[in-house]
Amino acid sequence: MSELILGLITGLLFGALLQQGRVLRFEKQVGAMLLQDMTILKFMLSAIIVGMIGINLFVDLGVISLKVKSTVIGANLIGGILFGSGWAVMGYCPGTSVGAIGEGRWHAVWAVLGMLVGAAVYAELYPAMKASVLTWGALGAITLPDVLRVSPWILIPLLTAAFVALFWMFEKKKL
């Protein structure tokens, strides 16, 4: 039971922050894809900077462990391209679609219904995927520090600097 309550409270806060960041809107999502409004990237990359410092710090302190999704180059890339294509049309990702409904953008209901059907279709085709795409370039649960053989604390400042440089460019170009 505490699992469900913890999930709900986390979601309430996450939903409020997504809404306050103004990332739940179709025009912000598609605006980023049209390279006209980078609001969603500002939100995501800010979260990632804080998150990668915090997560790696607590991992080093032995408080938490990572839960890295497996790298399967074929599946990550082909799935990623399919997701991106559908994302451009519906204008929401799974998390923001439900948030958009909360904010009054009730047309996101169509996107949610489509995604439920898409999940069911995937469940039916999973055996075929498992025998093919899900084996193409399967490298296991790897991280950049594993691959590059460096400490996360070398990569974190470099990535942070790169993301901040992007922010500077976004603001300079008023995106």
Add this chain to the structure above:
Amino acid sequence: MRATWRPYIAGALAGVLAVLSVVLSTRMLGKPKYLGASTTFVRAAGIAERSVAPAHVEGNDYYQSKKVKVDWQMMLVVGILLGAFAASRIDGSFKAESVPPIWSDRFGTKIGVRAVGAFLGGIVAMFGARLAGGCPSGHGMSGLMQLSVSGYIAMAGFFGAGVLVAHLIYKKGGNQ
């Protein structure tokens, strides 16, 4: 909140929330919970299908591997809806909208056209998210926070295809 700083501040706080979520879930539940959303659509689809064809869901490997039940992440997704509702009512930004801007410039204001587009887009997107192993929350935010290789590959696919397809469909006509 000044408009310029809004996405940065809200995003940074979401980063704090993501870290707190992993720490608290590890302490309270004995397992780390990273933010994510797309697996919930699998479980919700499974719950709906189970009500009409229970044996079929029982026999489906994918549903069995994801466990068809209400879990932490499904409550997170419900929370996102309620949290967005509350926050938008409090600051007055809640707005009932039947067809979004940009879309209406290109395809008009017919609800049916938007419904079909969003529905078909949703099918393709969720199939892709499940194949990739996550969405912009799970692969994007949680993956990149952990410096995961899969997160970077998936995000390149998400944005690469998103930019291309958005330019193809919205750049023609309209007032872009």
